[in-house]
Each structure stands twice: as structure tokens, then as C-alpha cells.
Amino acid sequence: MDKQRLNATDVAVLSFPYVLFLVIAIICINNCFFQDMIQLSSLHASWYYDNNFGHFLLPNKIDSGHPPMNGMLLASLWKVFGRSLWVGHVFWGVAAFVLIYQIQRLCRILFPAGTAHYVALVVLTDAALLTQSVLVSPDIILMAAFFTAVRAILENKRWNLGIAVFFLSLISMRGMMCTGALYFFCIYHQYKIKPFTIKRLIKASLPFVPGVASAFAFLGYHYYRTGWIGYHDDMPWAVCFQKIESLPELVRNAVVMVWRFIDSGRLIIWALLLYSIYSLYRRRKVRKTVFTNKRLSIIFLFILMLLISSYSFLLHKMLSAPRYLLPHYAVITMITFLLLTEFCSGKKIKRLAIFSSILLLSSNFVRYPEKVSVGWDTTLSHLPFYALRTQMFDYIRENRIPANDISAGFGIYGNQNAIDLTSSKEMVIKNTTHFGKTGYFIYSNISNLEDPLIDQLKKGDDYVLVKSFEKGNVFISLYKKR
Numbered sequence: 001m002d003k004q005r006l007n008a009t010d011v012a013v014l015s016f017p018y019v020l021f022l023v024i025a026i027i028c029i030n031n032c033f034f035q036d037m038i039q040l041s042s043l044h045a046s047w048y049y050d051n052n053f054g055h056f057l058l059p060n061k062i063d064s065g066h067p068p069m070n071g072m073l074l075a076s077l078w079k080v081f082g083r084s085l086w087v088g089h090v091f092w093g094v095a096a097f098v099l100i101y102q103i104q105r106l107c108r109i110l111f112p113a114g115t116a117h118y119v120a121l122v123v124l125t126d127a128a129l130l131t132q133s134v135l136v137s138p139d140i141i142l143m144a145a146f147f148t149a150v151r152a153i154l155e156n157k158r159w160n161l162g163i164a165v166f167f168l169s170l171i172s173m174r175g176m177m178c179t180g181a182l183y184f185f186c187i188y189h190q191y192k193i194k195p196f197t198i199k200r201l202i203k204a205s206l207p208f209v210p211g212v213a214s215a216f217a218f219l220g221y222h223y224y225r226t227g228w229i230g231y232h233d234d235m236p237w238a239v240c241f242q243k244i245e246s247l248p249e250l251v252r253n254a255v256v257m258v259w260r261f262i263d264s265g266r267l268i269i270w271a272l273l274l275y276s277i278y279s280l281y282r283r284r285k286v287r288k289t290v291f292t293n294k295r296l297s298i299i300f301l302f303i304l305m306l307l308i309s310s311y312s313f314l315l316h317k318m319l320s321a322p323r324y325l326l327p328h329y330a331v332i333t334m335i336t337f338l339l340l341t342e343f344c345s346g347k348k349i350k351r352l353a354i355f356s357s358i359l360l361l362s363s364n365f366v367r368y369p370e371k372v373s374v375g376w377d378t379t380l381s382h383l384p385f386y387a388l389r390t391q392m393f394d395y396i397r398e399n400r401i402p403a404n405d406i407s408a409g410f411g412i413y414g415n416q417n418a419i420d421l422t423s424s425k426e427m428v429i430k431n432t433t434h435f436g437k438t439g440y441f442i443y444s445n446i447s448n449l450e451d452p453l454i455d456q457l458k459k460g461d462d463y464v465l466v467k468s469f470e471k472g473n474v475f476i477s478l479y480k481k482r
Contacts (some may be wrong), residue, residue, distance in 0.1 A: 013354075014117045017100045017124040018280050021133055022397050024380070025093045028134040030259035031386045032420040035411045035446070036321075037092050037376045040064065041088060041136045042418045044071025057225055064237075066217045067232045068169040085421055088136035096133035096339075099144040100124060103330070104278045108153045108356050110334060114346045118353035119337045123330045125357040127364050128308050128322055128378035128478040134173040135377060139323050141167060142175050146182070150301070151342075152207075153186045154294050161186075169211035174231060177312075180325060181304040183208050194331060217236025240318035253314045260322050261332070264379060265363030268356050276339035283343060288362050302331045307451050312362040322375035367473045384471035385411075391469045392442065392476050393423075403427045407434040412476075436462060444476040 006014070010250070033042040043062045047055075048071055058068060074088050081087045100475040101122050107116040123129075132139050152161035168175045184474040190204045223229050231433065244250055262270055305328055312319045313337070340349060364380040376382040389412070396406070407413065407430040414431070415422035430438055435453060443449065443457055457463050464481035470476075 007158040010057055010114075011039050013121050014104070016098065016121060017104075020125070021093070021096050021100060022131070024130065025089060025096070025132050028383070029089045031089070031134070031383075032085060032389070033418070034135055034382070034385070037135050037137055037377070038140055038411070038414060038419055040070060041074055042421075043087075044068065045074035045078060046083075047081060048072055048075035057222060060226070060235065062234070063226070063235070064410040064413045065222070065228075066138075066172045069167070070141065070172070070292070074136070075349070081420055089134065092136045093133070094138055095141050095144045099129075099133075099147060100138065101186055102147040102151055105152070106147055107334070109151065109154050110298065110338060111341060115337075115353070117341065117343070119334065122243065122269075122337070122353050122356045124331050125328050125360045126266070126333070127360060127380060128326055128329060128375070129388060130364075131378050131380050132326065134179065136169050137377075138175075139325070139326055141171050143326055143330070145171065145175070146178050147330070149182050149186075150298075153182070153189055158207045162210055165208050165211035166214065167211075169215040170218065172348065174324065177308050178305070179208065179215070181301065183212075185297060185301040186302055186407055187291065188300050191344065192293040192296065200347055202275070228415060240316065240404065242317045244315055244317060249317070250314060251318075253320060256320045257313050257325075259309075260320070260325055260375075263322070263363075263375075264366075265360040268359045269336050272340060272352065273332070273336040276336065276342070276377075279340060279343055286428070298331065298338065298452070302328065302335055305331065322378040335416070345427045365473075371443055371454060376446045376448075378399065381473040382446055384474045385444065385476070388444075388469045388471055388474060388476045392467070392478060395467055395478070401440060403429060406442060407431060407438040407440070408442035409444065409449050411446050412442050412444060439481050440466075441479045441481075443479060444474065446474060 001194075001402055006081060039062060044058060047058055047062065048068070053072070053075070056068070057063065058071070073091075077087050078084075100120075102119060104120040107120040107123070111118070116408065129143065143165045147167060149161055149164035152158070152164060165179055168182075169179045186204055186208075187196075187201070192310040194200070195352045196204075219229050222476055226232075231237075232472050244253065282477075309325065309328065315323065337349065337353070340352065344352070344371065366379075366381070368374050393416070394401075403416075403426070413429045415425060416427040416429065417425045432449070432453065435456075436442060441457065441463060443454075457479055461482065463481055467482045
């Protein structure tokens with residue numbers, strides 16, 4: 001978009017994602033590690049930091065099968081700047097700003113100049129994306145690399161593509177899956193421009209070679225040293241990788257997948273998508289819809305990603321976290337507005353974009369029933385948890401409650417030093433397998449405990465509530481065994 005043509009509203013829309021991400025990042029700069037990031041970022045980085053990078057592979061008890069790039073990056077930064085929470089937040093925040101820039105530039109390729117930044121605004125106000133940007137999450141690096149690669153393919157920038165694919169292939173196993181989708185997306189896009197010769201096919205494939213070769217080298221070395229790839233039966237989270245065994249389980253996973261797509265205000269995106277498909281169908285005899293090669297390629301990319309992710313999402317018992325679909329949320333939003341652009345005026349597109357962004361942002365304030373499992377790492381409504389956790393542990397210390405006599409749910413149990421980097425390394429809270437065996441249990445709705453355990457806490461005769469703190473949509477309570 002030509003800067004001379006930007007009015008005040010356009011400038012505000014262009015700047016708003018940067019301001020929003022910056023404000024949230026400042027608020028969260030000293031927040032402790034949260035849920036999966038305790039392992040994927042803190043425990044991994046702590047292993048390399050404490051062992052001074054003396055080992056390449058992680059020990060089995062914390063090895064998730066992913067390449068070690070995320071943990072090594074954070075450990076390296078700790079070596080330079082000190083082992084502090086702000087270090088991860090600042091540098092992973094840089095990845096968030098790269099992502100904003102790449103999304104905005106990609107939208108300028110796909111949409112008319114007057115509406116591009118409005119569509120980017122919708123993509124960037126998704127609750128899952130906003131939340132992951134402040135959790136020191138490998139998924140924010142994945143997203144930055146993914147959309148850098150998409151833009152590089154559409155603009156034929158081979159060096160940028162090679163660098164993006166390298167980071168994408170080594171940040172996680174899902175990053176490798178995204179690399180596979182991007183390769184076929186690249187081939188499809190190039191073929192639509194001009195049919196392939198062997199020479200052109202090789203040339204289009206070359207930027208993928210360093211990243212893919214590095215990924216295969218890691219997987220091969222990992223298998224050589226450990227005897228497994230991806231997961232093994234003895235890892236603590238092995239149940240997540242178990243295959244489904246019945247049709248009802250498949251249906252359940254499909255329902256969960258649909259729910260992930262429409263949750264957090266995304267129902268508006270799908271409503272607009274269905275409306276646009278219906279409108280284009282009605283207009284088919286009056287005006288033929290003609291998509292550009294770039295727009296067709298984006299639709300093809302979403303189909304590829306959906307097919308690849310459906311294997312893990314639908315056919316396994318518990319590989320259904322909302323953050324696993326982060327790239328999908330962004331791409332389907334772009335496709336929706338691509339279809340709307342075919343028959344809506346620029347003014348209407350802007351209004352729909354602003355309205356959609358407001359709904360997406362407002363989803364962060366929605367309160368779910370206590371027994372509904374919530375993707376807390378994909379909603380900003382979890383933010384009060386950090387202050388509540390501090391209050392709870394201050395209460396525990398003041399009342400001299402021994403840590404080894406406490407158990408807790410997901411996101412709270414474990415070595416507290418790995419979570420906040422300041423607690424004593426001897427302060428270890430047991431997990432839910434010790435429920436009923438310890439004198440105390442910490443229950444918070446961010447742990448998504450199973451319903452029977454909640455009922456046993458609140459309705460049974462085994463535990464009594466001692467202290468509870470609550471703020472916003474989050475609570476954390478301490479129960480004592482009778």
C-alpha cells in the first residue's frame with residue numbers, strides 16, 4: 001500500500017497489531033512458563049544450560065521427539081543474558097513481530113491495497129495466535145517461519161524460502177509436517193505458472209534441501225541413539241499418541257476438530273466463508289469467478305494442511321490441542337476474505353474485518369463451565385493465573401506446608417524452579433497420580449482435571465478446601481486431606 005494514500009484509519013489498522021502484541025508482551029515479560037512450555041521451552045533449555053551443551057539429545061524423560069532447536073536457542077540466550085524469564089519473552093517476542101510483518105506483506109500480495117491490512121488484522125487478532133506469542137512457545141517460531149516461507153514461494157525468493165524452511169523443519173515435528181505441505185504447495189504454484197521440466201522441478205526443490213536434509217539427519221541420529229522416532233511407550237505422555245480403536249472415537253475427534261475451528265470467536269470466520277460460497281454459487285450465471293494463481297495456491301495449501309494434520313488429529317487419542325491448528329486458522333481466514341473480495345466492495349470488506357477482529361478479541365473474555373476442557377494456552381483469559389500462582393505459593397510458604405506433601409494438576413505440578421526459574425530446586429509438586437496420597441492438593445481450572453477427580457475434591461469426604469484465590473476466569477484452590 002502506498003504510504004501517501006494511507007488515511008488515519010488505515011494507519012491505525014496497520015499499527016494496531018504491533019501495539020497490541022507489544023502491550024501484551026510487556027504485561028507478560030516476567031510471567032513464568034505455562035503448561036506445555038514448561039517442558040518444550042524451560043526443561044529442554046535448562047538441560048542444555050545446566051550441562052553446558054555437553055549432550056545433543058535430551059534424556060528420555062523430557063524428550064518429546066522434536067528437534068532440539070527451541071531448547072538450544074533459549075539455553076544459548078540464557079548463557080549470554082542470564083537465566084531469567086524476560087530473556088525468552090523478549091526474543092520470542094521478536095519472532096512475533098516477524099510474524100506480524102510477514103502476515104501483512106502476504107496479505108498485500110493476495111488482496112487489493114486498500115483492504116490488505118484489514119484482512120491481516122483479522123488474522124493477527126486470533127486468540128490462539130495472540131496467546132502463543134507471549135508464552136515463549138516454539139509455535140510462534142513455527143508460525144513466523146511458515147508464513148515467511150509462504151510469502152517467499154509466492155514472490156519466488158529462494159534464499160528467504162531456504163532459511164524459513166530450515167527453521168520450520170527443525171523447530172518441531174509439526175514444523176516438519178508443515179514443510180511437507182509447503183513443498184507440494186510450492187510445486188503446485190510453480191506448475192500453475194508454467195508446466196514443469198526436470199530442470200525446473202529440481203530448481204524449485206533446492207531451497208527445501210538444507211532444511212529437509214537436516215530434519216532427516218536429526219531423525220536418523222535420534223533413532224540410532226534411542227531406537228525411536230516421535231514417541232515411545234515409556235514417555236509420560238505416551239497415551240496422547242495411542243491410536244483410536246473405534247468409530248465413536250473417530251467421531252469424537254472429528255467433533256473436537258470442528259470445535260477447535262469454530263471456538264474462540266472463529267465461528268464468524270466460518271459463517272462468512274459459508275456466506276461467501278453461497279453468494280458465489282448464486283452469482284455463477286451472472287459473473288464467473290476467476291481466481292488468480294496465487295489465490296488458488298492458498299486454497300490448495302489449506303487442503304494440504306488439513307489432510308496432513310487430520311492424520312494425527314483424528315486417528316490418535318489426544319493429539320488435539322488448539323495450538324496444533326495455528327497455521328490453519330490463519331490460512332482459512334485469508335481464504336474467507338479472498339472469497340468475500342470477489343463480490344464485496346472494499347468498504348464492506350473493511351467493515352467485516354473490523355467486526356470480525358472485535359469478535360475474535362472479545363472471545364478472550366468468555367467464561368467456560370468448570371468441567372469444560374479449555375485450551376488455556378490459546379486464550380488470554382489465562383493471564384490472571386500467574387498472579388494467583390504467586391499468591392498460592394506465598395500462602396504455602398507462610399504456612400510452612402511441605403512441598404513434598406502436595407500434589408497438583410497439569411501446569412502446576414513438577415519442579416517449581418523449572419516453571420518460575422526462582423523457586424528452590426528442591427520444591428517439587430507431585431502430579432495427579434499422587435492424588436489421595438498427599439496431604440494437600442492444588443486445584444486450578446487451568447489444569448483441565450477429569451470430572452471424577454473434580455467431584456471427589458468438591459463433593460467427596462477426602463479433602464476440605466483450605467484456601468482459594470480467584471481473578472477473572474481463573475481460580476486456584478488448596479485442598480487439605482481430612
